[in-house]
Amino acid sequence: xxxxxxxxxxxxxxxxxxxxxxxxxxxxxxxxxxxxxxxxxxxxxxxxxxxxxxxxxxxxxxxxxxxxxxxxxxxxxxxxxxxxxxxxxxxxxxxxxxxxxxxxxxxxxxxxxxxxxxxxxxxxxxxxxxxxxxxxxxxxxxxxxxxxxxxxxxxxxxxxxxxxxxxxxxxxxxxxxxxxxxxxxxxxxxxxxxxxxxxxxxxxxxxxxxxxxxxxxxxxxxxxxxxxxxxxxxxxxxxxxxxxxxxxxxxxxxxxxxxxxxxxxxxxxxxxxxxxxxxxxxxxxxxxxxxxxxxxxxxxxxxxxxxxxxxxxx
Amino acid sequence: xxxxxxxxxxxxxxxxxxxxxxxxxxxxxxxxxxxxxxxxxxxxxxxxxxxxxxxxxxxxxxxxxxxxxxxxxxxxxxxxxxxxxxxxxxxxxxxxxxxxxxxxxxxxxxxxxxxxxxxxxxxxxxxxxxxxxxxxxxxxxxxxxxxxxxxxxxxxxxxxxxxxxxxxxxxxxxxxxxxxxxxxxxxxxxxxxxxxxxxxxxxxxxxxxxxxxxxxxxxxxxxxxxxxxxxxxxxxxxxxxxxxxxxxxxxx
Numbered sequence: 001x002x003x004x005x006x007x008x009x010x011x012x013x014x015x016x017x018x019x020x021x022x023x024x025x026x027x028x029x030x031x032x033x034x035x036x037x038x039x040x041x042x043x044x045x046x047x048x049x050x051x052x053x054x055x056x057x058x059x060x061x062x063x064x065x066x067x068x069x070x071x072x073x074x075x076x077x078x079x080x081x082x083x084x085x086x087x088x089x090x091x092x093x094x095x096x097x098x099x100x101x102x103x104x105x106x107x108x109x110x111x112x113x114x115x116x117x118x119x120x121x122x123x124x125x126x127x128x129x130x131x132x133x134x135x136x137x138x139x140x141x142x143x144x145x146x147x148x149x150x151x152x153x154x155x156x157x158x159x160x161x162x163x164x165x166x167x168x169x170x171x172x173x174x175x176x177x178x179x180x181x182x183x184x185x186x187x188x189x190x191x192x193x194x195x196x197x198x199x200x201x202x203x204x205x206x207x208x209x210x211x212x213x214x215x216x217x218x219x220x221x222x223x224x225x226x227x228x229x230x231x232x233x234x235x236x237x238x239x240x241x242x243x244x245x246x247x248x249x250x251x252x253x254x255x256x257x258x259x260x261x262x263x264x265x266x267x268x269x270x271x272x273x274x275x276x277x278x279x280x281x282x283x284x285x286x287x288x289x290x291x292x293x294x295x296x297x298x299x300x301x302x303x304x305x306x307x308x309x310x311x312x313x314x
Numbered sequence: 315x316x317x318x319x320x321x322x323x324x325x326x327x328x329x330x331x332x333x334x335x336x337x338x339x340x341x342x343x344x345x346x347x348x349x350x351x352x353x354x355x356x357x358x359x360x361x362x363x364x365x366x367x368x369x370x371x372x373x374x375x376x377x378x379x380x381x382x383x384x385x386x387x388x389x390x391x392x393x394x395x396x397x398x399x400x401x402x403x404x405x406x407x408x409x410x411x412x413x414x415x416x417x418x419x420x421x422x423x424x425x426x427x428x429x430x431x432x433x434x435x436x437x438x439x440x441x442x443x444x445x446x447x448x449x450x451x452x453x454x455x456x457x458x459x460x461x462x463x464x465x466x467x468x469x470x471x472x473x474x475x476x477x478x479x480x481x482x483x484x485x486x487x488x489x490x491x492x493x494x495x496x497x498x499x500x501x502x503x504x505x506x507x508x509x510x511x512x513x514x515x516x517x518x519x520x521x522x523x524x525x526x527x528x529x530x531x532x533x534x535x536x537x538x539x540x541x542x543x544x545x546x547x548x549x550x551x552x553x554x555x556x557x558x559x560x561x562x563x564x565x566x
Contacts, residue, residue, distance in 0.1 A: 049343060053343040056341075057340060057554060060564075060566035065363055080349055118566075171565070175564050175565060176563055179564050288347075292408065293347075294468050295351075295462070295469070297465070297466050298461055298465025301465045301466045305464065
């Protein structure tokens with residue numbers, strides 16, 4: 001006889017490909033892993049608004065400005081669904097924000113790089129969202145129901161983001177010499193960090209094994225990274241961008257590209273807080289969160305006053 | 315002055331209001347007091363820029379010089395912009411952002427409701443599309459005015475200050491110059507001066523409901539119809555026009 005509250009029963013459900021829902025039994029470590037991963041994902045969406053937001057007021061056409069605004073609005077919306085999905089695991093949004101601001105929770109390290117020219121907006125859409133999609137498509141089949149459903153919705157919008165990013169790059173590569181130089185400069189700066197988005201090699205990934213067993217993660221870091229590399233290199237070549245790696249080779253037997261070793265020192269440095277913008281991103285979040293405190297207090301005070309009035313008139 | 319030239323300038327003024335306020339609101343991205351509000355402000359900004367695009371396109375068409383809406387948005391000097399002065403005022407704190415939006419959106423609601431009846435079918439069609447969006451902007455601003463005015467002592471104080479600070483820029487809404495009057499006689503333009511009573515009534519109710527005082531009408535700022543601005547517009551443009559000015563041959 002199975003006990004519905006046992007880890008064995010839980011693992012059986014996972015192995016059968018069932019979704020786990022908020023009120024179902026789950027091992028404490030499964031819950032912890034999900035909170036860590038999903039909140040990190042939510043924070044990434046929200047912090048990711050900053051580098052792109054850096055170019056909204058300088059977007060070069062009305063169309064470009066609308067597309068960029070709509071895209072950043074989507075990212076914020078994704079942050080919202082994901083915060084709600086994490087809340088189903090018993091953590092409030094204010095706790096999550098506190099964890100982000102104190103450094104206890106992480107966000108994707110890619111957003112610790114600066115957006116320096118307009119082509120960076122193209123590179124972020126094409127490479128950063130492109131890498132995120134590879135991961136998110138895989139997460140549509142993740143075992144936790146609310147996370148999986150969130151991903152299905154998010155993936156639809158992310159593929160639009162990736163296309164618009166590529167469109168910017170293609171347009172600039174077909175443009176003036178200055179525009180081509182900006183596009184190549186953005187490519188040079190975003191290529192390696194976007195490969196790092198998939199995390200360490202499988203052999204060095206501390207969270208991978210449980211996550212795979214619990215089907216939170218359906219494919220490993222290296223498998224996902226390879227998919228991204230194979231998809232992206234031909235796209236770069238098509239519009240005349242040079243991938244900043246002299247050792248790139250297409251292996252005819254496997255059909256996969258091989259690349260140089262990733263600079264893991266840089267990866268570790270940025271993750272541990274010493275990237276170009278780590279401090280700036282969190283300071284920005286804290287500054288505007290604090291500046292908004294009186295607004296949130298006003299909304300709560302108003303609600304309290306008026307709920308009281310309503311009760312008195314009943 | 316012929317009808318076409320007058321319509322061009324008239325449309326440009328409307329387009330500039332949408333363009334510059336859309337820009338101001340877009341500055342707030344990732345700076346909202348809560349994530350939901352970040353999304354709401356971005357939404358309003360998007361509506362405004364969409365409206366600007368439609369109006370500036372029509373302004374370019376009526377100018378007949380082969381320009382595009384982007385040429386008009388990004389390649390004019392400061393004194394060829396005609397947005398109202400209130401539009402270019404800084405976002406300030408959230409109370410200032412909301413007070414500016416309330417004043418503008420209530421005016422726009424009254425204005426575009428009339429413009430829907432314009433004999434100029436393009437302007438009437440743009441008005442009819444935009445009025446649906448404006449209703450939401452107005453509701454959003456009125457809801458926050460209520461919460462901030464009748465929230466805490468601090469929010470009340472900030473909201474009252476914002477209302478007082480911006481009041482002197484509200485007189486421009488109702489100004490009519492020769493061009494407006496000429497087009498009014500052609501049944502193209504709106505009689506903005508006739509909207510003042512209604513605007514005052516709506517604003518008085520919104521402010522009083524929020525326990526806020528309506529400032530006394532005293533000195534009102536003016537100049538935008540002649541292209542004379544506050545010092546704010548130059549900074550907005552130097553940022554907004556940066557790429558178009560730095561790389562004049564590039565297509566984006």
